[in-house]
Amino acid sequence: MAQNTTVPTAGHDEHHHENTVVFGFWVYLMTDCIIFGSLFATFAVLRNQFNGGPTPHELFEFGGLGLETALLLLSSITYGFGMIAAHKTQISKVIMWLGVTFLLGLGFVGLEVREFAHMIADGAGPDRSAFLSAFFTLVSTHGLHVTCGLIWIVTLMVQLMGTTEIPERMMNKLTCLSLFWHFLDIVWICVFTYVYLASMI
Amino acid sequence: MSNPNTSSSGESHGSVSSYLIGFVLAVILTVLSFGVVMSHSLAPTGTLAVLSVLALVQVLVHLHYFLHMGSGSEARWNNIAFVFTVAFVSILIVGTVFIMANTSMNMMSR
Numbered sequence: 264m265a266q267n268t269t270v271p272t273a274g275h276d277e278h279h280h281e282n283t284v285v286f287g288f289w290v291y292l293m294t295d296c297i298i299f300g301s302l303f304a305t306f307a308v309l310r311n312q313f314n315g316g317p318t319p320h321e322l323f324e325f326g327g328l329g330l331e332t333a334l335l336l337l338s339s340i341t342y343g344f345g346m347i348a349a350h351k352t353q354i355s356k357v358i359m360w361l362g363v364t365f366l367l368g369l370g371f372v373g374l375e376v377r378e379f380a381h382m383i384a385d386g387a388g389p390d391r392s393a394f395l396s397a398f399f400t401l402v403s404t405h406g407l408h409v410t411c412g413l414i415w416i417v418t419l420m421v422q423l424m425g426t427t428e429i430p431e432r433m434m435n436k437l438t439c440l441s442l443f444w445h446f447l448d449i450v451w452i453c454v455f456t457y458v459y460l461a462s463m464i
Numbered sequence: 465m466s467n468p469n470t471s472s473s474g475e476s477h478g479s480v481s482s483y484l485i486g487f488v489l490a491v492i493l494t495v496l497s498f499g500v501v502m503s504h505s506l507a508p509t510g511t512l513a514v515l516s517v518l519a520l521v522q523v524l525v526h527l528h529y530f531l532h533m534g535s536g537s538e539a540r541w542n543n544i545a546f547v548f549t550v551a552f553v554s555i556l557i558v559g560t561v562f563i564m565a566n567t568s569m570n571m572m573s574r
Contacts, residue, residue, distance in 0.1 A: 286541060289542050289546075290545055292550040293546065293548070296546070296549050296553055297549065298553060300552075300553035300557055301556060301560075303557055303562065304556055304557045304560035305560075307557065307561050308560060308561065310562040319535075328474040329498060336487070336490055336491065336494065339487075339490075339526075339530055340484070340530075341482050343483040343530060344480065347479065347480060347483070353553065371571050382504060405535060410533060440501075445530040445531050446531070447490065448530070449523050449525060449526050449527070449531075452519055452523055452526065453519060453523075456515050456516070456518070456519040457515075458496060460497055460498070461512055463501055464501055464508045464512065
């Protein structure tokens with residue numbers, strides 16, 4: 264009988280209200296989706312317009328692409344571990360996982376910038392052909408998003424330092440960044456599939 | 465009594481094991497994508513079809529295991545916004561490719 268009093272509340276979440284902050288951010292991500300959708304459509308139209316310039320077979324290589332993909336995928340799961348720590352209010356662990364995620368993301372951006380620099384130095388910049396214009400616009404838009412995510416990660420790490428608990432406001436920030444970061448990984452799936460791999464068939 | 469994975473906020477946020485499952489699935493799908501292209505074992509259209517299927521499955525894996533999209537009542541408006549966006553972007557991309565392919569056919573620029 265004594266146990267019965269605790270059972271009804273266990274699986275019940277009526278106290279939980281709709282989180283408008285996170286939903287608002289979700290709607291922003293959906294509009295971001297439309298931006299990327301239009302850039303993908305542009306790339307799909309211009310992908311064969313080389314104007315006598317270099318083709319994807321001469322420009323892209325599997326090694327760098329694989330490494331970039333691995334870094335971003337790893338950073339997704341390390342951020343996930345950070346969120347798990349945040350839900351348990353283990354702040355030092357959260358900061359540690361955010362730091363790991365930051366380094367992985369930084370590695371990704373570094374590789375991408377290096378790839379772009381090599382291409383531009385080889386005369387395959389965005390002004391060379393319609394294909395390259397579309398390529399640079401799409402991939403660098405994704406890269407810019409990742410860079411913004413990196414700044415956001417550092418900001419939250421600084422805000423978390425020295426605190427002992429995670430108020431709801433902070434939790435919302437972490438959740439929004441989580442959505443943002445995982446969303447960028449999904450966009451990257453489409454980038455490495457349709458921009459890189461599909462051009463290297 | 466309380467389940468550590470669904471405590472406090474009541475939102476679904478995965479456990480270590482669910483993140484690991486998602487990660488392993490994502491790695492397998494990514495390696496398959498690279499493998500299909502690098503091995504040249506299929507015809508170009510076949511390779512593209514396989515790539516598309518693998519990408520779609522991987523996007524679903526990410527949505528489920530990393531973004532925790534679900535069918536709970538709380539997630540209803542998130543899902544509605546998502547379905548609208550998928551429809552919108554599909555029309556945008558398919559429509560653009562269709563119209564531009566048609567144009568270049570009629571202009572004989574290809």
